Amino acid sequence: MYADEIKKVAESAQNKSDFLNGNLSKYMVLAMMSGFFIIIGVALSFSVAAITQVEGKFYGKIAIGLTFWVALGLLAFAGGELFTGNCFVFTVGCLERTVSLKKAAKLLLINYIGNLLGCVVLSFIYVQSKAMIGISDVYIEKTAISKLGIPWGQLFFRAVLCNFVVCLAIWLCYKMKEESAKLIMMLFCVLAFSASGFEHSIANMGIFSIALMLPHEAGLTVLAVIKNILIVTVGNMVGGSLLLAVPYWYASKSKSVG
Secondary structure (H helix, E strand, O other): OOHHHHHHHHHHHHHHHHHHHHOHHHHHHHHHHHHHHHHHHHHHHHHHHHHHOOOOOOHHHHHHHHHOHHHHHHHHHHOOOOHHHHHHHHHHHHHOOOOOHHHHHHHHHHHHHHHHHHHHHHHHHHHHHOOOOOOOHHHHHHHHHHHHOOOHHHHHHHHHHHHHHHHHHHHHHHHOOOHHHHHHHHHHHHHHHHHOOOOOHHHHHHHHHHHHHOOOOOOOOHHHHHHHHHHHHHHHHHHHHHHHHHHHHHHHOOOOOO
8 A cells, every 4th residue: 555655755855855966956946935925824824813803712723724735735736845745755764775774864954944044035025014013013923923922842742743644745746636625725724833833933933034134022032943943843754753653554454465
């Protein structure tokens, strides 16, 4: 079971690695584009959340879950390189030996840097546009501050759960053929991690980038943000690799019956 799909994922890892080796600047552009898509998702979802949120209720979280999926949809259909999804892809690639651990680590590092640069660049443009003033600016700052208040252990496990769900969406895209079906499952997967309060490292890069560029509380510091994102990054890596890639890879090695 799943042997064909696992083979596709492993081949994808090899293709991505080969592309990076001869096209570093082009790969960086694709990674930055994914950062751009994340900011588009943040801008849309937090604007809708700020409009629908009622004090004491959780309408805002639901609104984010129902709208942030546009970022993953853009990534899947426009094209880009997202670090969190590649944690799954390159774990499978390493297990199938289509890429070496060294090549996987190199790509993931470059991918991560590109995503960060993309988030920072489009965050700056978004903040300079003043489009969020009076709409989502306060909501974004409150969200950023609340994320810094999460204990490190809880933050890690929320990140593990988050990328388990996000990479499920990636995995389903390899299994499904209909584009409409892929979009529907992306919506449900993003709703699952967002409304549940799980933590996504690249999405957090976008939220924190915007919050730091706006007037903010003294407690929102670059050092605190870096610590938060690093913990979430490690959790995301565990969720996408150990919790999803390894089990499905192992299942694909079962002997056929009959």
